Amino acid sequence: MQVFVPFAADAPKTRLSSALAADERRHFARTMLRDVVDAVAETGHDPRVLATGPVSVDVPVTVDERSLDAAVNDLLESHFDASGDDDPIAVVMADLALATVTALDRLFEANGDVVFAPGRGGGTNAFVTRHPDFRVDYHGTSYLDHRAIASSVDATLGVVDSFRLATDVDEPADLVEVLCHGDGRTREFLVEAGFELVTADEGRVTVSRTGRVG
Numbered sequence: 001m002q003v004f005v006p007f008a009a010d011a012p013k014t015r016l017s018s019a020l021a022a023d024e025r026r027h028f029a030r031t032m033l034r035d036v037v038d039a040v041a042e043t044g045h046d047p048r049v050l051a052t053g054p055v056s057v058d059v060p061v062t063v064d065e066r067s068l069d070a071a072v073n074d075l076l077e078s079h080f081d082a083s084g085d086d087d088p089i090a091v092v093m094a095d096l097a098l099a100t101v102t103a104l105d106r107l108f109e110a111n112g113d114v115v116f117a118p119g120r121g122g123g124t125n126a127f128v129t130r131h132p133d134f135r136v137d138y139h140g141t142s143y144l145d146h147r148a149i150a151s152s153v154d155a156t157l158g159v160v161d162s163f164r165l166a167t168d169v170d171e172p173a174d175l176v177e178v179l180c181h182g183d184g185r186t187r188e189f190l191v192e193a194g195f196e197l198v199t200a201d202e203g204r205v206t207v208s209r210t211g212r213v214g
């Protein structure tokens with residue numbers, strides 16, 4: 001199965017600007033992308049990157065400068081036009097730094113015309129579609145919107161309840177999850193950049209970096 005990984009190549013991860021400078025965010029986003037592509041490749045499926053600009057990875061890259069929705073919907077349309085037998089296709093976001101082969105296999109093997117891995121906060125972190133008419137409408141509560149779109153084309157739905165796939169790294173608080181549960185290059189990047197877990201008597205664990213608090 002082809003598994004497309006969308007990637008904002010130019011100014012990624014702006015919501016991490018209080019924790020990482022612009023050049024660091026570009027490097028960090030590419031590090032997460034490589035972890036995700038490696039995890040997908042390990043499942044035995046066929047990872048491909050769908051990026052807004054050139055990016056150096058060991059898998060095929062399609063460059064499409066349009067919005068995320070336009071780029072993904074064009075991909076879905078071409079895929080189902082070209083494959084008469086409705087081969088499935090998957091989309092897995094590039095900021096799922098905790099994704100593992102086991103978590104991805106659960107998604108790829110689940111039953112349903114359209115199977116979602118929801119993200120925390122209402123997003124859609126990954127999906128598989130076997131239905132030719134399903135289309136995306138990302139941002140906001142896209143998980144709810146995508147369920148409605150799938151239902152409107154009479155697709156059967158599946159949902160994978162996975163901490164690892166639900167954790168997209170958007171905000172400084174998400175770095176806690178990477179430091180706690182990551183074991184790839186992304187965690188290594190944060191450790192090398194000086195991020196540490198900070199526990200307090202009350203409240204959630206946070207991260208800090210020498211001279212800065214994220």
Ligand SMILES: Nc1nc2c(ncn2[C@@H]2O[C@H](COP(=O)(O)OP(=O)(O)OP(=O)(O)O)[C@@H](O)[C@H]2O)c(=O)[nH]1
Nearest residue numbers: 006007008012013014015050051067068093094095
């Ligand atoms: N191809 C493509 N991918 C995108 C685009 N916008 C976001 N992405 C990717 O979609 C996924 C989810 O996007 P976001 O969480 O909003 O990531 P982001 O745009 O880097 O982060 P913010 O600037 O903080 O919103 C990530 O894998 C991004 O790299 C786009 O316009 N085109």
Ligand SMILES: C[C@H](OP(=O)(O)O)C(=O)O
Nearest residue numbers: 123124125138139140142
């Ligand atoms: C693309 C968007 O990502 P989020 O802003 O939720 O990280 C979504 O999942 O709809």
